[in-house]
Amino acid sequence: MARFDPYENNGGTCVAIAGADYCVVAADTRLSAGYNILSRDSSKIAHLADKCVLASSGFQGDVKALQRNLAAKELVYEHNHNKKMSCPAMAQLLSNTLYYKRFFPYYAFNVLGGLDSHGKGCVFTYDAVGSYERTGYSAQGTGAALMMPVLDNQLKSPSPLLLPARDAVTPLSESDAVDLVKDVFASATERDIYTGDKLEIVVINSSGSHRECIELRKD
Amino acid sequence: MSIFEYNGSAVVAMVGKNCFAIASDRRLGVQLQTVATDFQRVFKIHDKLYIGLSGLATDAQTLYQRLVFRHKLYQLREERDMKPQTFASLVSALLYERRFGPYFCQPVIAGLGEDNEPFICTMDCIGAKELAKDFVVSGTASESLYGACESMYKPNMEPEELFETISQALLSSVDRDCLSGWGGYVMVVTPTEVQERVLKARMD
Numbered sequence: 001m002a003r004f005d006p007y008e009n010n011g012g013t014c015v016a017i018a019g020a021d022y023c024v025v026a027a028d029t030r031l032s033a034g035y036n037i038l039s040r041d042s043s044k045i046a047h048l049a050d051k052c053v054l055a056s057s058g059f060q061g062d063v064k065a066l067q068r069n070l071a072a073k074e075l076v077y078e079h080n081h082n083k084k085m086s087c088p089a090m091a092q093l094l095s096n097t098l099y100y101k102r103f104f105p106y107y108a109f110n111v112l113g114g115l116d117s118h119g120k121g122c123v124f125t126y127d128a129v130g131s132y133e134r135t136g137y138s139a140q141g142t143g144a145a146l147m148m149p150v151l152d153n154q155l156k157s158p159s160p161l162l163l164p165a166r167d168a169v170t171p172l173s174e175s176d177a178v179d180l181v182k183d184v185f186a187s188a189t190e191r192d193i194y195t196g197d198k199l200e201i202v203v204i205n206s207s208g209s210h211r212e213c214i215e216l217r218k219d
Numbered sequence: 220m221s222i223f224e225y226n227g228s229a230v231v232a233m234v235g236k237n238c239f240a241i242a243s244d245r246r247l248g249v250q251l252q253t254v255a256t257d258f259q260r261v262f263k264i265h266d267k268l269y270i271g272l273s274g275l276a277t278d279a280q281t282l283y284q285r286l287v288f289r290h291k292l293y294q295l296r297e298e299r300d301m302k303p304q305t306f307a308s309l310v311s312a313l314l315y316e317r318r319f320g321p322y323f324c325q326p327v328i329a330g331l332g333e334d335n336e337p338f339i340c341t342m343d344c345i346g347a348k349e350l351a352k353d354f355v356v357s358g359t360a361s362e363s364l365y366g367a368c369e370s371m372y373k374p375n376m377e378p379e380e381l382f383e384t385i386s387q388a389l390l391s392s393v394d395r396d397c398l399s400g401w402g403g404y405v406m407v408v409t410p411t412e413v414q415e416r417v418l419k420a421r422m423d
Contacts, residue, residue: 146366149391153367187369 007059007107008033011194012044013143014055015181016113017155018121018136022174022205025113026181027055027141028189028216029198040197040218048074049084052114053202053209054094057141058128059107066106069097087114091124091132098130105129109140114204121169121204133160136168143188143195150184178203182214189216222323223274223344225250227398229360230260230271231389232329232339233372234353235381238409239337241269241329242389244360245402245417247276256401256422264290265300266413268330269406270310273358274344275323282322285313303330303338307348314346321345325357335410360399363392382407382414390420 011032016025027044030037046054046067054070056063073093077085085093091112098106105128112124125138136157139147158166170177181201189196196216203210227248232241247258261271262283270286272279289309293301301309307328314322321344329339341355342348349355354372356364367388376384386405393400403418 143366145362145395146369149363149367149388149395150370152394153371153387153391183370184366188366190369191365 010060011142012057013141013195014057014111015139016111016123017177018123018169023113023121024177024203025053025055026201028195030196032194052087052090054112056108056110058109062106063108066108086117095130095132102129111138111140136170143192146188147184224359226276228273228358229393229399230273230327230358231356231364232327233385234337235376237335238378239329240381240385240407242385242405243271244393244399271327272324274325278322278324303332307340311346311348327355327357360392360396363395367392378407378409
């Protein structure tokens with residue numbers, strides 16, 4: 001008997017790295033369904049506020065719905081408080097938004113990057129139902145398992161259980177962090193069929209944000 | 220859960236300049252419970268030929284015993300050691316014999332052949348060979364290992380650099396895999412010597 005199946009994994013990988021005064025958020029632009037490529041130029045990154053960028057992979061329908069929902073709530077916040085939402089505030093909002101659908105979840109794996117109120121880089125990483133953690137770097141999506149050991153190796157974040165709490169931001173310079181992101185994507189693209197085509201990188205720092213695109217393998 | 224993931228494992232081999240390295244983790248577990256932290260998955264066939272067996276530990280040991288047996292018979296009859304390519308075919312044939320009730324192992328074979336040409340290869344549990352020029356991985360940490368090796372490997376490394384690279388790749392990978400880790404074991408084989416090292420690692 002035919003059954004309603006509301007979920008599909010459209011693949012893709014998202015990475016974010018936080019530094020002392022910057023944050024790099026990156027994702028590939030491939031959109032897949034099974035063994036098919038639906039699009040080679042489909043962005044996974046949403047600019048939610050001045051200093052707040054969300055990259056999500058998973059089910060594209062849910063990702064789009066979630067990102068629009070957050071953008072709408074951010075706009076209401078702006079009107080109510082006469083300022084843009086901060087990144088930690090957006091992080092809590094995203095968690096609540098995901099948990100609100102605890103028993104029919106958004107099939108979306110999110111990495112939120114930006115600057116906190118002190119201008120320091122921050123990365124928040126999520127599961128599908130809103131459990132989240134502030135970290136120094138993170139990878140989510142189909143290529144995450146390939147990238148995470150390399151990021152660990154290069155960035156070694158201190159355990160969140162340490163007392164007193166250590167700073168999780170990475171020691172790398174902004175350009176080194178961007179180069180590392182390009183490297184891990186180039187490597188993951190070699191082995192993950194759902195990652196490739198193009199890499200979209202957004203860098204946020206005190207002077208605003210800027211976006212760049214580089215080519216990845218297309219096979 | 221898959222029977223290949225019952226004990227947990229990570230095996231990797233890399234080719235360098237006239238040398239190769241083969242490494243594995245040291246954990247033996249029963250699903251999530253760790254039973255031993257000095258388990259051996261890399262075995263010597265002869266001075267220039269090693270095999271790493273990921274997957275179900277009992278099958279790894281049985282398969283190793285059968286391979287040693289077959290290699291000794293070969294040595295008696297031929298009065299020489301087996302070439303890595305020949306040995307890979309032997310492993311493949313032995314595995315395919317059990318086509319419909321396989322050994323739950325994914326072997327990694329690494330050796331120095333004629334003129335000390337390095338040879339590495341892996342295969343699935345029923346003997347389909349996969350030859351590679353750079354590196355091969357297997358076990359529960361294979362996905363992490365693919366990512367790490369793809370980023371860290373470069374061709375024509377000298378033995379010291381090869382040791383550093385394979386160790387970093389192994390340790391980074393097993394730290395992201397719950398079922399493998401608890402120390403590492405690395406062999407670097409050159410035409411003249413074999414370096415055997417035990418790595419200390421995170422015990423969690």
